[in-house]
Amino acid sequence: MNAQDIIALKERGLAEAAQAATLAEIEAVRVKYMGRKGLLQDVMDGLKSVPPEERRDFGRAANELKQELTALLDGRKATLSAAGKAAGRKQFDVSLPGAWRGLGTRHPVTQVIEETIRIFSMLGFTVADGPDIETEYHNFDALNTPADHPSRDTQDTFWLDGTTLLRTQTSPVQIRVMERCKPPVRIIAPGRCYRRDTTDATHSANFHQVEGLYVDRKVSMADLKGDITFFAREMMGPDVKVRFRPHFFPFTEPSVEYDFSCHVCGGSGCRVCKHSGWIEISGAGMVNPKVFNIVGYDPEACTGYAFGMGLERIAMIKYGIEDIRLLYDNDVRFLGQFS
């Protein structure tokens, strides 16, 4: 072997390196020429038998083989791995599922509102609305609630100034509807209410009620009981029972509070109903004739019933939620369970 052979060998090596299309092929060329048992090593082994006058050229050719081939292989390697990375970034696996953003779910209280509207619309009720910022007149006076009534106390009501407040109940919507419309009226009014309650497992300073008002000729307590019972069965299931207890509200006469039998234990008593078998829903009664006088309805010509219900309470017993605060923490892991 002489210097010419080495140059020819170098040319072959460079050609093979230039053709190598993958990192593995480049590595194979490197091993073939420059590995421990590679062709360059054969060349070096042959150095001993080269005549002294040819050694210089022989050595230089071997050196060039090593340097040029190494440089080309390194360059090819760098180009190929950069291209590989870029290709890897662009690779798109069409069989992968897409990045799914959850659709969201309706809040349990919203679901109860919508269900309440559905049920009462079957009975011919339409939906009415009123402002959250109410006048003292609509929230109290027109509802026959005297100035010394405890609910008017600053401890119980968020007053904005001397005559406006955050409504403590949806009952002022009764007044607004009767001011606007002649009888007969049949409305429900779901909405937000505010009281200066300290928050705990069953109290929240803002909460929701749905008001109901039905005024016509000869509306009776039997209509009230029948309609509330119909609602209870639709909302909670066919086996629920409704119980009416005498109570007092300034704007209804007579007044009742009503309870649903506990749907968790079926009325036999459990933790949810505090072992009474019943769960208090809210108040109702026959519209007080004094209220009819205030809004300009003839108390001789019409009768009516009104009711209010706490919507969080219904959501809590319907979905088995033990703490009202869970409804307002805005934790979607919790809220998403009720769709």
Ligand code: PHE
């Ligand atoms: N507004 C009353 C309350 O918040 C409930 C109620 C509504 C009572 C309608 C009678 C008639 O407690």
